Amino acid sequence: MRVLVATDGSPCGNVAVxxxxxxxxxxxxxxxxxxxxxxxxVDASAAWVGVLATDPTEADAAATTEAQHIVxxxxxxxxxxxxxxxxxxxxxxxxxxxxxxxxxxTADLVVVGSRGHGxxxxxxxxxxxxxxxxxxxxxxxxxRGNTAGxxxxxxxGSAPALRAEEIVTMLPIAPDSVIDVLNVTRQDGHEHQxxxxxxxxxxxxxxxxxxxxxxxxxxxxxxxxxxxxxxVDLIVMGTRGLTGxxxxxxxxxxxxxxxxxxxxxxxxxxxx
Numbered sequence: 632m633r634v635l636v637a638t639d640g641s642p643c644g645n646v647a648v649x650x651x652x653x654x655x656x657x658x659x660x661x662x663x664x665x666x667x668x669x670x671x672x673v674d675a676s677a678a679w680v681g682v683l684a685t686d687p688t689e690a691d692a693a694a695t696t697e698a699q700h701i702v703x704x705x706x707x708x709x710x711x712x713x714x715x716x717x718x719x720x721x722x723x724x725x726x727x728x729x730x731x732x733x734x735x736x737t738a739d740l741v742v743v744g745s746r747g748h749g750x751x752x753x754x755x756x757x758x759x760x761x762x763x764x765x766x767x768x769x770x771x772x773x774x775r776g777n778t779a780g781x782x783x784x785x786x787x788g789s790a791p792a793l794r795a796e797e798i799v800t801m802l803p804i805a806p807d808s809v810i811d812v813l814n815v816t817r818q819d820g821h822e823h824q825x826x827x828x829x830x831x832x833x834x835x836x837x838x839x840x841x842x843x844x845x846x847x848x849x850x851x852x853x854x855x856x857x858x859x860x861x862x863v864d865l866i867v868m869g870t871r872g873l874t875g876x877x878x879x880x881x882x883x884x885x886x887x888x889x890x891x892x893x894x895x896x897x898x899x900x901x902x903x
Contacts, residue, residue, distance in 0.1 A: 632656070632801065635663045635738040636709070637729045637763075640701035643744030647774040648705045650895060651742055652712060654779060654803045660714040663736055664705045667725040668698045695720070726762035733767045739801075742772045764889060770798050770899035772865075773889060779804065779865040783811045784834075784841075785854050785888070788826030791869025795899050796830050799867050800837050802897075810834060810841040811861060815853030851887035859893050867897045 636651050638644035644666075651662070702718040709716055721728035733741050743760045764771045784799050786792040799810065812830045827843035834841035846853045858866050870885040889896050 632739045635741045637743045647744040649777040650774040662716045665719045667721040667728040726759045730766045772897040783863040785868035795869035813844040815846045815850045850884045865895045
């Protein structure tokens with residue numbers, strides 16, 4: 632598996648690094664630690680330019696040094712995984728840079744923090760992670776915790792849900808980890824119980840500890856409430872992958888879970 636780990640050195644970026652470091656990745660795993668150094672464009676004709684205390688060239692050199700320190704610190708933490716690791720400094724917008732690098736590097740998984748700060752991969756609340764989730768060519772794990780021992784797989788038997796189930800089997804989850812397979816429905820839960828039970832059978836056949844859960848009500852609210860009540864570390868779910876105006880249909884469920892979960896969330900599109 633090729634894992635792209637994005638960090639900006641902020642506490643949330645460090646959580647992403649720590650989460651990856653906590654997992655027992657197979658030795659053949661390759662990691663790419665990236666940080667985004669966004670270019671600063673200065674209009675030399677602007678009246679306020681003359682009051683700048685720092686030369687733009689010197690500022691860029693200082694920011695580059697800071698970026699190198701960020702990836703070096705992450706590299707130091709991730710060495711404990713024992714896998715092959717490379718580092719990359721991106722000179723692009725944070726979200727588009729991470730997405731472009733995921734394409735160029737053919738990543739199988741992108742891991743990002745839920746938010747960040749500063750010129751290095753500057754982020755508003757969830758803006759970068761949200762954009763990466765929308766446009767990355769592979770599943771995206773938005774990290775909010777340092778471990779992933781208790782996993783919840785949200786499923787309804789659809790193609791995106793089956794893809795999410797496949798991702799769960801690929802993650803380096805400890806043998807004693809618990810996987811809750813959950814479906815939340817407003818209707819008769821029989822078909823959904825069957826879908827959850829079928830997923831449990833497949834997961835158990837692969838040696839994973841899985842149990843089926845079914846709840847009634849609003850899907851996002853049900854996932855969030857049960858995940859918090861059961862002290863889940865990681866929610867894994869699929870989405871139809873709609874973007875732009877159609878994104879409002881996406882998966883308002885996936886988006887609500889992504890923005891409001893107390894724990895890490897892994898989102899996968901049916902086609903990734």
